[in-house]
Amino acid sequence: MRRMRHTPGVISPLETFAGLLDRSVAEVAELAADARNFDPVRVGRIADIWDNNIFPLVSAASAVRPLRSGRARAGLLWMADLGAARRQLLIDLDPALAGFLPAARPEPSARRDYRGELRPGSFPLTAEVVRGLSVDYDLAAAAVRSMTVSATATGLRMHLTLAAPRRFQPSTGRVAVDGSRKPWPPAPLMFTFDGVTEFGFDAEDRVGVAVTCTDTGLAVALGREGHLRADEGTVWPDDPQWHESAAARAADPGTPHDRPQRREPVRAAILSAQQKAAARALHTLMLQVRLVGYYPHLAAAVPLNEICRIAAVAGSAILTASAHRGPARDKAFAALEEQWRHVPPKLPAAPIGSGPIMLRFVSYTEPHDDYDVARPSSAVVVAAVPGEDPAGPWHRAVKEITQPSRLRIAGGAFAGEQRVRRDADVLSIDDTFAVHPHG
Incomplete structure (x- = not known):
């Protein structure tokens, strides 16, 4: 059997895999400890890592010794295979992974769905992209459908979803719930801006958008008086009819018909009932944490501090329990399930007063x-x-x-x-x- 190489700074794939879970819980605990540092978006992104990776971690830790490193390595590669943003998040949690993980795959500007129709990716906001966007959509008549602004450790991030009229005519109408054909509504264009240095937004003044790329970043006009300035941004045209746009027609000849395949998932070891129960209990806790990212209005109700106390060093605990054999291993995982299965009750709402x-x-x-x-x-x-x-x-x-x-x-x-x-x-x-x- 070929011996796996170890990258300097990475202890071992299995210890790194488990350490990522420890670091994830520790960072959420740090963000939740004092609300002045709270970032619901990052909390949700960290918890999202473990939606489908807790069972692979337990499987890798519980495999026979010659297979552990290989399965843990496969788990890390699978975890990082969801794009550059996920890869960077893992490196943020453990910088040693920078030399361990392969470079992120280039994210295509377009891909084909199961019908072979083109679907857009996320485009960096450049002067060329903005010009192309203006060919297909009437930004001057677009309305801000939703706006979010969040404070992060590196500055303000802003999301805008525009409802933009198309300049091209879809070949067919959409099928309504009653089976009739109706015109397509304006297309959702989803913008993300990072490094926002200034902005102003009024919900009563949300029609009309202009994006200008400057030497120092991006300048955006919103309505008559709204504005924002940011270091960089991206746009995702979440338009079900994008395949009929001028941008799609230009991208069509160079877009392969074969759909890119993800890496193979981690091969699962046969887990005992106690191991499965412990993994499910921990997974439930992480789902509670993830609610904060998807539903920020629950940010004060989800007991993050208590959940992080319960789940502290969970990765290390999985390694310790897996080191046992036979009945002792089942007993150790049963104790973890007992510790992790008690989801704390929701917190009472904290009012915002003067x-x-x-x-x-x-x-x-x-x-x-x-x-x-x-x-x-x-x-x-x-x-x-x-x-x-x-x-x-x-x-x-x-x-x-x-x-x-x-x-x-x-x-x-x-x-x-x-x-x-x-x-x-x-x-x-x-x-x-x-x-x-x-x-």
């Missing part, structure tokens, strides 16, 4: 029809507020408003500690932020 505050996440969605389903407008505010001890850690607090009558926000609202005013259900921070309830 006083000190640090915004961590704000989102807005306009009312719209989503394929014959009416979606009301909504706004979510995730913030850090001080507890009873002013010198102690701040707590996560959330305000969710269905059908807000007004929302406006500027970058200054995220500039460190602010003072929020609550008048009835209206939240405001000087002239940089205001959200009004349904009127």
Whole structure:
């Protein structure tokens, strides 16, 4: 059997695999310890790693000794095979993986679905991409359908989804729920901006978008007075009819018909009932953590601190339990299942009242029809507020408003500690932020 090479800095594939789980839980615990550092998007991305990788870790740790390293290595490669962003997240958690993982596969600008029709990838925002986008979509008539801005360790990140009229005519209408043919609604264009240095957004002024690429980054005009500046950005045209666009026609000749295949998943070892139960219990805990990323309005309710206490050094615990043999191994995993299966109850809602505050996440969605389903407008505010001890850690607090009558926000609202005013259900921070309830 060929001996596997070990990259300097990586202890072993199995210990690295387990260490990633330990580091994941530790970073979530650090982000949750004081809400002034809280980043719900990153918490969700970290937890998402373990949606389908806990069982492979237990399988690799429980395999016979000659197979452990190979299966752990396969697990790491499978884990990193979801694109450059996932690979970079793993390296953020364990820098030693930079020399261990292969380079990320180039992400194609287009791919084919099971019918052979072209689907777009995510495009970096360059002058050429913006020009091409303007050929297929009327950005001047596009409306902001949703907006999120979140505070990260490296600055502000902003997501905008535009509902943009097409400049090309789809060859067929869409099939409605009643079976009739109807015109396609405007196409969703999903923009992501990193390194946002300034912005201003008013939900009442959301029609018309212009993107300009400059030597120093990106400048975006939103409506009549809205704006943002960012270091870089991407756009994903989430348009089911994109295959009929000019961009798709240009990409068609060079796009292979063979669909790229992912790496083979980790071969699973035969697990005992106790091993499966422990893995399921830990998986359930990580799913609770992941809720924060998908549903930020739950950020204050999910007991992240307690979950991280329960799941601390879970990877190391899996290795320790797997080192036993026979009944002793089953007993060790049964003890882990007993520790991990108790999901803590949800936390009571922490109110956002008048006083000190640090915004961590704000989102807005306009009312719209989503394929014959009416979606009301909504706004979510995730913030850090001080507890009873002013010198102690701040707590996560959330305000969710269905059908807000007004929302406006500027970058200054995220500039460190602010003072929020609550008048009835209206939240405001000087002239940089205001959200009004349904009127």
